[in-house]
Amino acid sequence: MKLWESFQLALSNIWASKMRSFLTMLGIVIGVCAVIVIVGLGNGMQTYMEDSFAEMGTNTLTVNIIGRGSSRSVSEEQMYEIVAENGDYLEYISPTVSMSGSVKIGSSYASATSVSGVSEDYFAMKDYGVAQGRGLQYVDIADRKKVCVIGQYLNQAYFGGNAVGEKLKIGENQFTIVGVLSQKTDTMEEGSTDDCVFVPYSTAARFSFTGTINSYTLTVVDETQAETCVSIIEDALYDVFEDEDAYMVSSMSEMLDTMNSMINMVVYILSAIAAISLVVGGIGIMNIMLVSVTERTKEIGIRKALGAKERYIMTQFVIEAAVTSALGGVMGIGLGYVLSSVATTVITVMLEAAITVTPTVGAVALAFGISAGIGILFGYLPAKKAALLNPIDALRYD
Numbered sequence: 196m197k198l199w200e201s202f203q204l205a206l207s208n209i210w211a212s213k214m215r216s217f218l219t220m221l222g223i224v225i226g227v228c229a230v231i232v233i234v235g236l237g238n239g240m241q242t243y244m245e246d247s248f249a250e251m252g253t254n255t256l257t258v259n260i261i262g263r264g265s266s267r268s269v270s271e272e273q274m275y276e277i278v279a280e281n282g283d284y285l286e287y288i289s290p291t292v293s294m295s296g297s298v299k300i301g302s303s304y305a306s307a308t309s310v311s312g313v314s315e316d317y318f319a320m321k322d323y324g325v326a327q328g329r330g331l332q333y334v335d336i337a338d339r340k341k342v343c344v345i346g347q348y349l350n351q352a353y354f355g356g357n358a359v360g361e362k363l364k365i366g367e368n369q370f371t372i373v374g375v376l377s378q379k380t381d382t383m384e385e386g387s388t389d390d391c392v393f394v395p396y397s398t399a400a401r402f403s404f405t406g407t408i409n410s411y412t413l414t415v416v417d418e419t420q421a422e423t424c425v426s427i428i429e430d431a432l433y434d435v436f437e438d439e440d441a442y443m444v445s446s447m448s449e450m451l452d453t454m455n456s457m458i459n460m461v462v463y464i465l466s467a468i469a470a471i472s473l474v475v476g477g478i479g480i481m482n483i484m485l486v487s488v489t490e491r492t493k494e495i496g497i498r499k500a501l502g503a504k505e506r507y508i509m510t511q512f513v514i515e516a517a518v519t520s521a522l523g524g525v526m527g528i529g530l531g532y533v534l535s536s537v538a539t540t541v542i543t544v545m546l547e548a549a550i551t552v553t554p555t556v557g558a559v560a561l562a563f564g565i566s567a568g569i570g571i572l573f574g575y576l577p578a579k580k581a582a583l584l585n586p587i588d589a590l591r592y593d
Contacts, residue, residue, distance in 0.1 A: 204511060204515070220520070221479075223520050223523030226469055226566075228530040230469045230558065234554060235555070237461070237462030238552075238554075242553070254421075256445065258432075259444075260432075274290070278413065285413055286416050289317040291313055292400050293399075294311065294399040298363060298364070305349060307390060308391060310399075311392075313396055315331045331373075335395045336396065337397070341369065344373060344393045346391040347389045348384065365392065424446070429444050478573065480520055523566060524563045538552045
């Protein structure tokens, strides 16, 4: 018997017992669907994390100076020297100072607005464009001027789109707006990335409680060498403090890799749990094929009496099991795509996060291959039993 004839016979036998065949496939359907949705969710989370880190810059390093008592410290001039001496690896540096105090515009308070002190290079480091006016300049830093650059949300919500030259207060200090950044998010709202104020870091440090700068943002020339850059900075800071606990250097790309590794680990564990459904489905296929062999004992006896060889009988039942399982896999793939679309909508509405559940072609192909393989694996024992039936006993079976 040719393979095509065995395939057609398998389809006709499956169609003859539609409900029983569907219930047999159900474990495979659920298992394949679950694997596809879980892998798709993992891919969506990875994409979301990469986009989030891209906004912060995967080529950036963050240096936090904890210090070593009052005896040793590092100045911003020393940090600038470290960058200048390692120009092949490090590109820009900006001291960053979080400035306390609420933002007051006229008689209104922008309570959710973030205020940061940065250098004139910070906007280039973060790839922030200036839509109106100008960015911060070296002279603003050197003279500790009370000037600021604001985000597009404040520009539109409080100044009607014409904020340059206007005033705002941060705490008790009044600042002149010299520039407005380009819009960075699709929807501007309070507390978003566009709801921000940037002032010269020297001014922010003067108005802070300590007057010192303990945080720096750096960019690397090649983000693939981020680990080397971290080592360079750590070595330079160790020469100053001689204490590894006096500073902390972190890389955005390393953080992203760590997050992706954690996501992958969770996806692998959940996929392994979902794969249990495939094993249960395979056991169901084995069970129903054993029943099918018993029901078709006389048919097997007649075929053997007419000269059918054991391998033909075995091939027929193995193919029938594989087809049953593969059809379940196809149904699971279809259901997986439907549920992935539903999950994307639910996540977007419920969590307000742009996570798109996207099954990969590799995951789909793997799920289908595993489903067909399970049919062959669990169909072998029933097929072997059918092939070894004695034709005389099979013909006498009632």
